[in-house]
Amino acid sequence: MAVDTSATTTGTPAGHVPGHLRAIWLFVESMWVWYRRNWRSSAFSSMLLPLLYLVAMGLGLGTFVDAGGRAAGAIGGVGYLQYIAPAVMVATAIQNATGEVTYPVLSGFRWQKNYWAVASTPVSPAQVADGHLLWVTLRIGLSALVYLVIAALLGAVASPGAILALPVAVLTGMAFGAPLAAYSATLDTEGQQFSVVFRFIVMPMMLFAGTFFPIEQLPAWVRPLAWITPLWHGNELARGVTLGGLDPLPALGHVAYLLALLVAGVLLTRRMFDRRLAS
Amino acid sequence: MRARGLVKRFGDFEAVRGIDVEVRRGEAFGFLGPNGAGKSSTMRMIACVSPRSAGELRVLDMDPDVDGPRIRARLGVVPQQDNLDTELTVRQNLQVYGRYFGLSRAHVRARAAELMDFAQLTERADDEVEPLSGGMKRRLTIARSLVNDPELLLLDEPTTGLDPQARHLLWDRLFRLKQTGVTLIVTTHYMDEAEQLCDRLVVMDGGRIVAEGSPAELIRRYSSREVVELRFPPGGQDGAVHRVRDLAERVEVLPDRLLLYADDGEGALATAHQRGVQPVATLVRRSTLEDVFLRLTGRSLVD
Numbered sequence: 198m199a200v201d202t203s204a205t206t207t208g209t210p211a212g213h214v215p216g217h218l219r220a221i222w223l224f225v226e227s228m229w230v231w232y233r234r235n236w237r238s239s240a241f242s243s244m245l246l247p248l249l250y251l252v253a254m255g256l257g258l259g260t261f262v263d264a265g266g267r268a269a270g271a272i273g274g275v276g277y278l279q280y281i282a283p284a285v286m287v288a289t290a291i292q293n294a295t296g297e298v299t300y301p302v303l304s305g306f307r308w309q310k311n312y313w314a315v316a317s318t319p320v321s322p323a324q325v326a327d328g329h330l331l332w333v334t335l336r337i338g339l340s341a342l343v344y345l346v347i348a349a350l351l352g353a354v355a356s357p358g359a360i361l362a363l364p365v366a367v368l369t370g371m372a373f374g375a376p377l378a379a380y381s382a383t384l385d386t387e388g389q390q391f392s393v394v395f396r397f398i399v400m401p402m403m404l405f406a407g408t409f410f411p412i413e414q415l416p417a418w419v420r421p422l423a424w425i426t427p428l429w430h431g432n433e434l435a436r437g438v439t440l441g442g443l444d445p446l447p448a449l450g451h452v453a454y455l456l457a458l459l460v461a462g463v464l465l466t467r468r469m470f471d472r473r474l475a476s
Numbered sequence: 477m478r479a480r481g482l483v484k485r486f487g488d489f490e491a492v493r494g495i496d497v498e499v500r501r502g503e504a505f506g507f508l509g510p511n512g513a514g515k516s517s518t519m520r521m522i523a524c525v526s527p528r529s530a531g532e533l534r535v536l537d538m539d540p541d542v543d544g545p546r547i548r549a550r551l552g553v554v555p556q557q558d559n560l561d562t563e564l565t566v567r568q569n570l571q572v573y574g575r576y577f578g579l580s581r582a583h584v585r586a587r588a589a590e591l592m593d594f595a596q597l598t599e600r601a602d603d604e605v606e607p608l609s610g611g612m613k614r615r616l617t618i619a620r621s622l623v624n625d626p627e628l629l630l631l632d633e634p635t636t637g638l639d640p641q642a643r644h645l646l647w648d649r650l651f652r653l654k655q656t657g658v659t660l661i662v663t664t665h666y667m668d669e670a671e672q673l674c675d676r677l678v679v680m681d682g683g684r685i686v687a688e689g690s691p692a693e694l695i696r697r698y699s700s701r702e703v704v705e706l707r708f709p710p711g712g713q714d715g716a717v718h719r720v721r722d723l724a725e726r727v728e729v730l731p732d733r734l735l736l737y738a739d740d741g742e743g744a745l746a747t748a749h750q751r752g753v754q755p756v757a758t759l760v761r762r763s764t765l766e767d768v769f770l771r772l773t774g775r776s777l778v779d
């Protein structure tokens with residue numbers, strides 16, 4: 198159409214469809230614009246809280262554990278601080294991911310409605326879903342990195358292998374976060390369900406999936422519950438790469454389990470976003 | 477934009493029941509109808525964010541099922557409910573949204589400045605959106621919809637909920653856009669908005685189109701030139717109906733008044749007075765689309 202399409206433009210190119218990865222990245226970019234204005238409010242809980250855990254449990258409780266006896270034996274002879282440090286990183290990744298795929302997703306549909314705005318551009322609902330998940334991935338990765346550096350300064354990091362624990366933490370966070378994002382996308386409420394998720398899934402998982410003590414300390418009939426949590430698999434991997442003693446076969450099993458959860462979560466999230474935004 | 481037998485179903489409820497519409501380039505076209513008529517459902521299908529349940533639809537000569545993203549790249553959409561990012565600034569809202577259309581940072585920066593000027597928001601450029609007035613938010617939503625220089629602009633109830641001054645400012649902006657050749661499709665349940673903005677419109681009710689034409693044509697076809705409104709105390713109009721029936725082409729009995737459709741309103745009113753009809757208040761006015769709607773559906777547009 199050969200008309201000047203706006204009173205205000207000066208012969209500018211009209212909109213077009215961005216490439217697939219670029220479209221996903223543009224959503225991440227928009228989250229970043231928001232984050233730059235608002236990061237202070239979330240920095241405390243996402244970065245400092247895990248360090249408080251580390252100090253309170255690792256240094257405080259750790260003096261008792263390290264004093265010897267049965268407890269020190271159960272964690273295999275390393276200092277308690279170093280024993281929990283990799284696992285606290287993984288558990289925190291799950292907590293942070295949970296925070297970023299619950300209320301923010303509900304808000305994108307219901308309160309802020311920013312998903313609807315994006316869906317009216319050339320960007321598709323599935324790309325919005327991928328974009329949100331990628332954003333969460335980067336955020337929990339950044340928090341884990343900050344944590345790792347400070348933990349190293351505190352002497353909590355047993356070996357350079359801990360660098361590998363970082364991708365493990367991110368993978369575990371998203372193995373839990375992606376399916377939860379899909380669930381959040383189905384909700385049309387004020388988010389009451391999320392407090393159930395926090396109280397009855399995330400917190401118990403944090404306490405009983407081998408973060409602060411080995412699950413062998415649990416009664417045998419409870420252990421299968423720990424096995425199905427992504428956190429236990431992540432903890433095993435993160436400790437394995439940091440403290441050594443990781444056998445290849447179980448390692449592959451843990452990675453495969455986490456990847457399976459992740460892939461299923463991503464596919465489901467795409468489908469739920471599409472169902473809701475393009476109905 | 478062209479639709480043939482267009483249908484939208486939600487479960488087994490039919491919100492849009494087979495409509496035929498054609499909008500030409502450069503035209504300002506309206507969907508006028510009460511709440512629940514199916515206007516938003518239609519707009520969402522045209523905006524390629526809601527797949528059609530049946531029928532044919534072409535937008536910018538493409539099929540939304542096949543070319544959704546390519547069509548959306550060339551559309552501007554103003555949804556019924558604002559979905560601005562209220563935690564970002566006015567400027568950021570325009571820039572972030574513009575990026576989704578594959579536009580460069582430099583381009584969206586320049587375009588945002590132009591659009592804030594156009595929408596009279598320059599003074600609030602770096603303020604957060606949250607505390608802005610409803611009118612300002614609506615202007616920002618319209619500005620945002622123009623960031624990609626759309627060929628077709630879809631406006632779903634652009635001025636609902638705004639005060640008269642804010643509405644007139646918005647109409648002025650839309651009028652300017654129309655003059656630059658942008659095709660406008662507007663939905664509204666305000667007949668004055670339809671009359672102000674639309675070259676041509678369809679009247680929609682219960683998911684169907686009940687009439688089509690320019691505002692003037694519709695009024696000519698379905699109403700008289702003038703209308704006499706006779707207001708009565710509750711119940712008072714019943715006694716008067718038989719005395720005025722022959723004075724007008726048509727008489728509508730509403731709960732609190734009678735409407736006499738006559739080409740010579742003053743004449744009809746004078747005769748009614750001579751016959752001893754004593755309403756508490758009278759008014760002679762031109763016919764509007766409200767009268768057309770009343771005639772077509774037996775109901776008011778806005779209650």
Ligand SMILES: Nc1ncnc2c1ncn2[C@@H]1O[C@H](COP(=O)(O)OP(=O)(O)O)[C@@H](O)[C@H]1O
Pocket residue numbers: 476486489490491509510511512513514515516517518
């Ligand atoms: N997503 C949906 N699911 C179910 N019913 C819907 C949905 N959207 C709209 N409807 C129904 O379709 C009808 C038409 O709605 P809508 O298109 O919003 O009308 P309008 O915009 O003219 O007020 C209404 O009865 C509404 O309740």
Ligand SMILES: [Mg+2]
Pocket residue numbers: 515516517556632633
């Ligand atoms: Mg509507």
